[in-house]
Amino acid sequence: MTAPLNLKGAILRGAALAALALAAGCGGGGSGGGAPQTQTQNLAQGTYQLAVAVQTAPGSTVPISGLQMTLAVPPGIVIATAASPAGEVQASSLQAGSGVPGASLVEGSLTGTNQVRLALVADPTTPWSGQAMLLTFTVPASVTVPSNFQQLNQPPPALTAVGLDPASNSTVVITDQVTTTLTVTP
Numbered sequence: 001m002t003a004p005l006n007l008k009g010a011i012l013r014g015a016a017l018a019a020l021a022l023a024a025g026c027g028g029g030g031s032g033g034g035a036p037q038t039q040t041q042n043l044a045q046g047t048y049q050l051a052v053a054v055q056t057a058p059g060s061t062v063p064i065s066g067l068q069m070t071l072a073v074p075p076g077i078v079i080a081t082a083a084s085p086a087g088e089v090q091a092s093s094l095q096a097g098s099g100v101p102g103a104s105l106v107e108g109s110l111t112g113t114n115q116v117r118l119a120l121v122a123d124p125t126t127p128w129s130g131q132a133m134l135l136t137f138t139v140p141a142s143v144t145v146p147s148n149f150q151q152l153n154q155p156p157p158a159l160t161a162v163g164l165d166p167a168s169n170s171t172v173v174i175t176d177q178v179t180t181t182l183t184v185t186p
Contacts, residue, residue: 094136
């Protein structure tokens with residue numbers, strides 16, 4: 001019996017990813033952004049994780065099933081990428097966060113100078129908020145990198161969020177119901 005459930009979940013995740021792709025092309029985005037944090041120190045040489053946390057608006061009835069965002073990153077940091085396809089973030093450098101329930105799919109790619117696109121597809125039936133994604137990066141020696149990624153991403157990052165509306169059983173854009181917070185930890 002697990003095979004049909006896994007197939008159903010894969011189909012739902014695929015539908016959410018397709019809806020994300022369509023919704024991302026519809027403009028919007030950028031309305032979700034948390035209050036800026038006040039981290040002002042520079043990061044020392046080493047390896048760090050950028051945690052992307054999301055919060056749904058109080059009273060929201062549609063669980064997040066997909067997120068896509070483009071973040072500005074400081075010049076000089078190193079994000080491990082795969083040889084093929086070019087610019088794709090290595091799987092070992094990007095993972096779903098602890099707030100995401102059940103099975104999920106994350107992917108990322110470098111999209112331009114000092115930008116990274118991150119995407120997440122999650123269980124469309126379980127409401128959640130919290131840590132969505134963790135991106136690992138390195139600060140090389142002799143590079144000065146500010147630790148405040150939230151401030152670097154003001155106005156808020158281009159964000160698209162979708163969810164499976166339990167009332168209509170259809171995928172809907174819920175970007176206006178989601179805020180993001182970015183935190184860097186060693």
